Amino acid sequence: MGIIKDTLYRISNKQFLKNFKNQSIFPYYHIVRDNQVAHIENLYQFKNCKQFLNDINILTTNYKPINPQDLLNNKNLKNNFLLSFDDGLEEVYTIIYPILKKNNLKAIFFINPNFVDNNEGLYKHYISIIVTHLKKNNFEKSTLDKISQKLSFTYNTIEEFKQKFINIKFSEREKIKDILVVLNIDIKTYLKEQHPYITKKQIQEMINDGFYFGGHTMTHPPLNQLTHEEQKKEIINSINWLKENFNINYSLFAFPFSDKSISKKLLNELFEYDSNIKLFGNSGLKKDIDKRIIQRFSLENPKKQTEKQIVTENLYKYFNKLIGKYNIKRK
Structure with missing residues (x-):
């Protein structure tokens, strides 16, 4: 989390959550499962099913769920939440999708087309x-x-x-x-044998059931390690792949790893590609240069209390306002 966030987390109280409901939040995850798996266990920690269900209970108790279509229709949202899941791992179909259906929640799943159907991996x-x-x-x-x-x-x-x-x-x-x-x-x-990633058939089933999918680049590179044209190609090709394979008419995209190095030039070119595109970063509760860029924060850490994490993100927002870092600057 960093020194400041760790400090804010320690002093936060879950009772404060009722005071932080005037802003919509966009929590994200990668995976939910009850045991470890080789392709993930050395990269990051994740929540089990019970912990994820607890998150859903907390979110639905304190916020109203967003249907992604409302986001695409540019509705004014307040005191809402929308879940998203990165990397297109198999568990989004086998575990997360059934849980969301049972709780009448929609979500966005951001995928890397090169890994769909498990012929190649990240x-x-x-x-x-x-x-x-x-x-x-x-x-x-x-x-x-x-x-x-x-x-x-x-x-x-x-x-x-x-x-x-x-x-x-x-x-x-x-x-x-x-x-x-x-x-x-x-x-x-x-x-x-392990089929770590989702399949085309599973994606189609979820789309038919009212769930939304977005690009996450073709191969999940750290974009700051690519040229401008390579970045643009990775992003737009991943969105186009979804449109061509599943006949969807919207553009959703989440930046892999981080959006901090993304240039104003690239963002403007993505807005030219589709003026109604929605882009998702992971910089927390910050204001970006355009309303079409939505900033998220992770609720994936199983060692952190969910209410305290949401309170911490809000406290960190006010800290950033005090030091002049609430508004994201793009070069």
Whole structure:
């Protein structure tokens, strides 16, 4: 969270939540499940079904749910909430979708088309699979040395190795595939048996049931590691893929990793592509340069109390107003 947010979280009280209902909120998640899975467990923590149901209870008690169509119709929303889910993981269909249906809630699911149907996977997920494999072999030093040499980094401890390995650049992703081969990890079999991602058939079923889908780039790169034209292509191609495959007439997109480096030029080009596009960031309760850019915050951390997290986001909003950082600036 950062020092300021951690401090605000410690001093916050869930009883304060009733005082923070004048602004709509847009919480997001990636996955909900009751046990660990190799392609996620080394990347981030997530909530189980019981915790997610508790979140839904808190949100529906304190806020009114948004139908994404109201957002697309530019309705004035106040004291509302809208859930969204990034990366198109299989659990959005097998776990999250049934829970939302039962609670009469709609949501937006942001997907990477290259991974739909499980023929290919996200490089970060491959890294997590490799770390799980290394863990099972007690992080054998000779293997760690081979990997670090291939990726041109040095390390002194296992923790330092993991940190550097998990944070390698997008441009190194092809080397990750080579490491899978060296370690005898059959990634095609993993994708076939574990099916980490949603399928076209599942997406169609959810769309037919009134749920919404948006692009999340084709391959989930950190956009700040791409050229301007590469960024634009990744974004627009992911939206167009949904339109072409599912006959939808709207444009929704969520920036992967972070939206902080996104330029004003790129945003204007996306607005030219579709003047009614809705873009989703993850900068919390902040005001962006255009109302079509919606800022979200994560409720995924299972160690944080949901009411206190929402209170913290609101307190952080007022802190940012005091120091002049509430309004996002784009270059």
